[in-house]
Amino acid sequence: MNEDYLKEAGYIALEAGLRKGVDTEVYLTINRQLSIEVADHLVETLKESEETGLGIRLIKDNKIGFAYTSDLSARAILEAVDDAYQITAYTSADQYNQLPSGKYEYQAMQLYDEEINSASVETKIAMAQQVEEAARQTDGRISIIERAGYEDAEYITLIMNTNGLYASAKGNFSGIYIYLAAEEKGDAQTGFAMCMSKWFKDLQPIKVGREAAANAIRSLHARNIDSAVIPCVMEPYVVTQFMTILSRMVNAETVQKGKSLLAGKIGQKIASTSFHLVDDATRADGTACFPFDDEGVPTRCNQIISRGVLNHYLYDTYSAARDGVTSTGNARRASFRSLPGVGSSNFMVLPAANSTESLIAGIGKGLYITEVMGMHTVNPISGDFSVGAAGIMIENGGLTFPVRGITIAGNIVDLLQNIDAVGSDMRFYGSKAAPALRLQNVNISG
Amino acid sequence: MLDKYILNQVLDEALKSGGDFAEIYVEEKNISNIYYDDDKIESINSGREKGAGIRVIKQGNTAYVYTNDLSTKSLLKAAETASRAAGPNMINRSSIALNCKSINSQIRFQPEQLSFADKIQHIVSANNIARNFSKDIRQVTITLGEARKTVQIANSEGELIEDERSRVRMSISAVAAQGNIVQTGYESAGEIGGWELLNKVSLDDMALNAAKLAVNMLSAQPAPVGKMPVVMSSTAGGTLVHEACGHGLEADLVQKGLSVYKDNRGKQVAASGVNIIDDATIEGKYGSYQFDDEGIRAQRKVLIENGELCGYMYDRLTAQKDGTKSTGNGRRESYQHKPIPRMSNTMIGPGSEEPEQIIKSTSHGLLVKKMGGGQVNTTNGDFVFEVQEAYLIENGEIKSPVRGAILTGNGPEVLKNIDSIGKDLGFGIGTCGKDGQGVAVGDAQPTIRIKQLTIGGTRMADGPQIKRIRRK
Numbered sequence: 058m059n060e061d062y063l064k065e066a067g068y069i070a071l072e073a074g075l076r077k078g079v080d081t082e083v084y085l086t087i088n089r090q091l092s093i094e095v096a097d098h099l100v101e102t103l104k105e106s107e108e109t110g111l112g113i114r115l116i117k118d119n120k121i122g123f124a125y126t127s128d129l130s131a132r133a134i135l136e137a138v139d140d141a142y143q144i145t146a147y148t149s150a151d152q153y154n155q156l157p158s159g160k161y162e163y164q165a166m167q168l169y170d171e172e173i174n175s176a177s178v179e180t181k182i183a184m185a186q187q188v189e190e191a192a193r194q195t196d197g198r199i200s201i202i203e204r205a206g207y208e209d210a211e212y213i214t215l216i217m218n219t220n221g222l223y224a225s226a227k228g229n230f231s232g233i234y235i236y237l238a239a240e241e242k243g244d245a246q247t248g249f250a251m252c253m254s255k256w257f258k259d260l261q262p263i264k265v266g267r268e269a270a271a272n273a274i275r276s277l278h279a280r281n282i283d284s285a286v287i288p289c290v291m292e293p294y295v296v297t298q299f300m301t302i303l304s305r306m307v308n309a310e311t312v313q314k315g316k317s318l319l320a321g322k323i324g325q326k327i328a329s330t331s332f333h334l335v336d337d338a339t340r341a342d343g344t345a346c347f348p349f350d351d352e353g354v355p356t357r358c359n360q361i362i363s364r365g366v367l368n369h370y371l372y373d374t375y376s377a378a379r380d381g382v383t384s385t386g387n388a389r390r391a392s393f394r395s396l397p398g399v400g401s402s403n404f405m406v407l408p409a410a411n412s413t414e415s416l417i418a419g420i421g422k423g424l425y426i427t428e429v430m431g432m433h434t435v436n437p438i439s440g441d442f443s444v445g446a447a448g449i450m451i452e453n454g455g456l457t458f459p460v461r462g463i464t465i466a467g468n469i470v471d472l473l474q475n476i477d478a479v480g481s482d483m484r485f486y487g488s489k490a491a492p493a494l495r496l497q498n499v500n501i502s503g
Numbered sequence: 504m505l506d507k508y509i510l511n512q513v514l515d516e517a518l519k520s521g522g523d524f525a526e527i528y529v530e531e532k533n534i535s536n537i538y539y540d541d542d543k544i545e546s547i548n549s550g551r552e553k554g555a556g557i558r559v560i561k562q563g564n565t566a567y568v569y570t571n572d573l574s575t576k577s578l579l580k581a582a583e584t585a586s587r588a589a590g591p592n593m594i595n596r597s598s599i600a601l602n603c604k605s606i607n608s609q610i611r612f613q614p615e616q617l618s619f620a621d622k623i624q625h626i627v628s629a630n631n632i633a634r635n636f637s638k639d640i641r642q643v644t645i646t647l648g649e650a651r652k653t654v655q656i657a658n659s660e661g662e663l664i665e666d667e668r669s670r671v672r673m674s675i676s677a678v679a680a681q682g683n684i685v686q687t688g689y690e691s692a693g694e695i696g697g698w699e700l701l702n703k704v705s706l707d708d709m710a711l712n713a714a715k716l717a718v719n720m721l722s723a724q725p726a727p728v729g730k731m732p733v734v735m736s737s738t739a740g741g742t743l744v745h746e747a748c749g750h751g752l753e754a755d756l757v758q759k760g761l762s763v764y765k766d767n768r769g770k771q772v773a774a775s776g777v778n779i780i781d782d783a784t785i786e787g788k789y790g791s792y793q794f795d796d797e798g799i800r801a802q803r804k805v806l807i808e809n810g811e812l813c814g815y816m817y818d819r820l821t822a823q824k825d826g827t828k829s830t831g832n833g834r835r836e837s838y839q840h841k842p843i844p845r846m847s848n849t850m851i852g853p854g855s856e857e858p859e860q861i862i863k864s865t866s867h868g869l870l871v872k873k874m875g876g877g878q879v880n881t882t883n884g885d886f887v888f889e890v891q892e893a894y895l896i897e898n899g900e901i902k903s904p905v906r907g908a909i910l911t912g913n914g915p916e917v918l919k920n921i922d923s924i925g926k927d928l929g930f931g932i933g934t935c936g937k938d939g940q941g942v943a944v945g946d947a948q949p950t951i952r953i954k955q956l957t958i959g960g961t962r963m964a965d966g967p968q969i970k971r972i973r974r975k
Contacts, residue, residue, distance in 0.1 A: 096759075099564055100564055100588075101563075101564050101565065102564070102565045102566075102567060102841065103564075103565070103566045103588040103589075104567040104568070104569075104841070105567075105568045105569075105584055105588065106568065106569045106570070106839060107569075107570050107571075107572070108554075108569075108570075108571050108839070109571060109572070110552075110571070121546065123547065123548055123549070124548075124549045124550060125548075125549075125550040125552075126550065127551070127552040127553060127554065128551065128552075128571075133551070136551070137550075137551070140549050143619075144547045144549060144619070146619075147544060147547060147619045147620065147623055148544045148546065149543035149544050149545075151543075178588070201759060201760045201761060203761055238760070238761065238882050245882050245883055246882070246883065247880065247882050284728070314540070314541060315641070315642070394548070394550055394552075395548065396546055396548065430878050430880070430885075430887050431876075431877070431878050431887040431889065433876065433878075436685070438678070438685045439683070439684075439685050441907070443907070443909050443959060444887070445885070445887035445909075445911055462885065462911065462957075464959035466959065502728050502959045
C-alpha cells in the first residue's frame, strides 16, 4: 500500500463531499510499526503492524461533521461521508469553522531514513539486547530488566480538501529504551532511559543501557527530607514533563476557552530572561519534523517565548481565524480517528552555555530533581502544581544523598520566573526537548 | 465476523513453523462520542473500525502481528509474519478443530438506538442545571460516549468465542471561579450495556452535584500539610485499592519482580479484616465482562482474604509460567494489543462498621469524599493521589472543606494501616493505562480509616477526561 492507494480513497471521499455541496477535507494515513521487547536476551514480544485509516471532515453552514473508518473500500468511505454529513445537523454553527485555504508550497525535508527500513529484524533485536547487556554490565545491583526494546514507525500522511489543498509526505523514526530496577539490601529503585531518533545511526544502545542503570543506582537508599524552600536543578527529562503543561498553556484553543493563565499576556514578560521556548516542526533532528501540519498547513519555526517574553500562542486554522491571525501550522491529530486540534510539534526550551556541574556548583543546599510523579493532574487554569518528586541532595556544590517521598509545590509561572540559569545539555524526550534548569526557590514538603 | 474455515486456516499458518499456542482476535467496533463545552456541541465523533491481531507463543515468548485489512490474503500474510517472528521449530501438528461458544448478547438497549437528538437533549438540560446553580459557574463540559464491539477469539486449543460487548459512559465537569480561585467538580458514570444507564443515573443530578462541589470548594481553605489519619468515604470509589494494591497483584509485574507483593503469597500483607477482590462478574459494572480477551470466562477472585495474600491476577501466559490457570484477567485495549493481566472491578470488601461511627470515632483527621487521579510506582509501592473533595474532621465532626489535598503514601503500608472498615460500598469508574493500553475498569471500597497518610500541597484536576489511572 502506498500514496496512490490513499489518493484513490481520498478522491472517492472528496467527490462524495462535493456531490453534497459541502466543504470537505480527507485525512488519510498508513502506519507501519515494529516493536521488539527483549528480556534475558530472548525476544519476549515482537510486534508488527500495519494500519490504514481515513478521517473525513465536512463543513456545512459553518457546522462540522466528522467520521472515520479503517476500511477504505468505496462503500465504507461513502458510509463515513454520510455519517459525517448527518452529524452536521447537530453540531454548533461557528463562523470560524473553515478549512485551510488551499494550495501551499511545502518545504523539502529529509524525513525518511532508508537505513531504518533496510536494517534486518535481527540487527534490531541485537540492538535491544545490547541495551539490556550494557545495563547489566554497568553494575551488579541491576537486578531486574522490566523491558528493553527497539521500535520503529513509518508513516504516510495524505491530506486533501475541496479548496485544492494536496499535501503528502512519508517519514519514519526509530528508538531504543529500557526500564529496569536496581536492588540492594531490601531497597528497589527503578531507572529508565530512551533514545528516539529520525536517524538509525544515532541510536546508541550502550549509552542508553548505562544511563538507565546509573539512574536506578543513584536512587538506592533514598530518604525523606524535612520541608524546605531551597534552590533546585531540574534534569532535562523533568523539565520536559513540566513542558507538557506549558504546551497546553500556550495553545490558542486553551487560551480562547479561558483555560490558560497566559490569556492576555502577549508581549508580557512571563519568564526569566534566560528562558526561550520554541516550537519547530522544521527542525531536522526532532521526531516531529514534518513539512505540514495535520490540516495540511505548512509548518514553520515558532518563537513562542523569547528572553522571557510571550510572543504568541500556537494556532490551527480555526483558532487562528477566531483571533484574526494566520495558523502557525500547529494542527495536530492523535490519529485518523480524531478531529484536528492545536498541538505542539518539536517543542523545545533552548539551551544556554552552562554545564550541569556548573549549575550545581553554585548551590550550598538544594535539590537535584530527577523524577516527578502525577504531572498530569497539574491545573493549567491556575498553573498551580503539587507533584510527587525524587532527586539527589545538593550540598556545598556537589551531589550527596538520594531523596524520595517528597512533593514539590508552586505555580508554573513563578517557576518560570524563578529560573536563574539554563543548562547546555538540551535533550529530546519524544518530541519535547529541554536542557537542565536551575531554579532559585522551590517549595519542598517532606 | 470471519468464517470458521478462515480462522482455522490462519491458525494453521500461524503454527506452520511450530509454537505452543496460536490465537486470532478479530474485532469490529463502532464508537460515537459527543463532546459539549462552552454552551455548545464542540464535536461529535463517530467511527467504524475493524481489525485482527494474531499471536504466536513459543517458549513463553510472543510474536504479535495486527492488521486492519481482514481479507484472507492479508490475514494469512499476518499469520505467516507471526510464525516467522516466533522462530523455527520442527514439531509437526495436525489441523485444529474449532469448537464455538457463542455468547448471546445481554444488551437490551443497543447504544446506537438513542439518537443524537435525544442525547443532546439530555446534555443541554444538564448544562442548564449546572449553569443555573450559581453565577460562579464559569464552564461546563459534558461528554457522552459509547462503544460497541463484536469480537471473535479463536485459538489452537480449539476454542472459539464470539462475543458482543457494549459500554456507555458519561461525565460532566463544572468549573467555578471567584477571583483567582478556580475549582472543578467532576462526576462520571458508566456501565456495560446501553443507554438504559440514563434511566438509572440522572445526568441532571450529576450536573447538580458537580456544580455544587465546584462552588463549595471555592470557599474551602487550602489543605493542611503533614501526616494525619484519613477517613476515605465509600463515595471516593476505589482509586486507592486500584493503585495502591491492585497493580502490584498483576502476575506480569509479580513475575518480573516489579511488585512489592512478589513472594508474598500466604503472607499477611494487610490488616486483619481487609479483603481485596477483583470481580469481573458483577452485572453491568464498568469493568465487567463475560469472557476476557483471551476467551476465558470472567471470574471473581479473592486476592487478599482477611489480610492474607491468596493469589494474583493472571492471563494465559503468566498462568502457564506459574503452573496455574488464568483467572480471566487477560485483557487488551483493542486488536492492536496483546493481552496482559489487567484488573476488572477491584474492591476492598465491606466490613461491619457504621460509616458515621468511623467518622465519629476520629478525633482529628481528613475526610476524603472524592478522589481524583493517581499514580503508583509498583516497584516500591509509592503512590500519589489527588483529592477532589475533602473536609477536616475535628472531635468526630465534619468541619470545613479543604481544597487541593494530595495524598502520598506507600501501598503496602496503607493496607496494614487500615483500622476501620465500614459496611457500605461505593463504586467508581475509570480508564486504566498500563503498557500503553487503556481498558475500562471499575473500583469500589467501603468507608475506611487509614491511621496515617501524608497530605501535601495544592493542586486539582481539570477537564472532562474520565478519571485517568496511570502507572509509571
